[in-house]
Amino acid sequence: MFVPGPFELLILAAILLMFVGILMAVVVLVVYLVQQTNRGHSPHHTAPGPEPHLREDVSEPGPASETMTLECAQSLPSADATEADIRQAFADDTGRGEFIILAAADQVFLQASGEDDGPYALEYREGSGDRHFRCTRDLTKAEVEGAFLKYLNRDARWKTDFPWEPL
Numbered sequence: 090m091f092v093p094g095p096f097e098l099l100i101l102a103a104i105l106l107m108f109v110g111i112l113m114a115v116v117v118l119v120v121y122l123v124q125q126t127n128r129g130h131s132p133h134h135t136a137p138g139p140e141p142h143l144r145e146d147v148s149e150p151g152p153a154s155e156t157m158t159l160e161c162a163q164s165l166p167s168a169d170a171t172e173a174d175i176r177q178a179f180a181d182d183t184g185r186g187e188f189i190i191l192a193a194a195d196q197v198f199l200q201a202s203g204e205d206d207g208p209y210a211l212e213y214r215e216g217s218g219d220r221h222f223r224c225t226r227d228l229t230k231a232e233v234e235g236a237f238l239k240y241l242n243r244d245a246r247w248k249t250d251f252p253w254e255p256l
Contacts, residue, residue, distance in 0.1 A: 157193050157241055162186025172238055179234040191237050199240045199247070201233045209233045211251065213240075222253040 093101065159170035159178065163186030167174045170191060178185045182205050192198040196216050203209030208227030214220060228236075228251070239247035 155193065157191050160190045160192070162188045170241060172241060175234065175237045175241060179230060179237075189233075189237070191240055193240075199237060201228075201237070203228075203230070203233070206230050207233075211236060212256065213248075213253075219255070221256045223256050224251045225254050226252065 156169040158166055158168050159174050160166040161178050161184065164178070164181075164184045175191070178189055187204050188200065188202045190198050190200040196214055199211070199213045201209045201211045207229045209230060209232070211224040211228055211233055213222055232250075236247040236250065239245075239250075
């Protein structure tokens with residue numbers, strides 16, 4: 090029976106370490122690539138994120154003549170929201186409360202949560218659950234107010250102003 094000596098054991102250990110090292114390098118590379126792919130998806134990420142997620146297969150909510158409903162945590166809803174309603178809601182932190190929703194239809198809305206000057210979380214939904222998205226970074230009250238005004242006016246720039254990910 091062959092019993093390896095110290096030199097043979099050293100060679101076997103070196104070969105084993107070489108294979109483990111290659112495996113570790115592959116794992117590190119895969120982790121790095123996954124992180125680069127998901128870069129900016131943390132809500133606390135402040136560096137520029139990935140390109141905003143845009144759905145070209147979904148049109149903007151309704152024509153400009155259709156009304157939208159504004160709902161806040163602490164105030165009565167408005168069935169025919171106006172720019173003045175939105176500006177007032179963002180000016181009155183107590184009256185707005187911790188969330189605000191601007192709905193164009195059932196399951197078609199822009200909503201935000203947060204208090205005072207922020208930070209705020211922003212989401213939108215365009216019908217079914219697979220068309221529900223959230224902004225990947227925290228926003229200021231001014232940014233969210235601007236998004237709500239653009240949404241109300243069917244100005245699609247609210248989508249391109251922020252990075253989005255599916256919920």
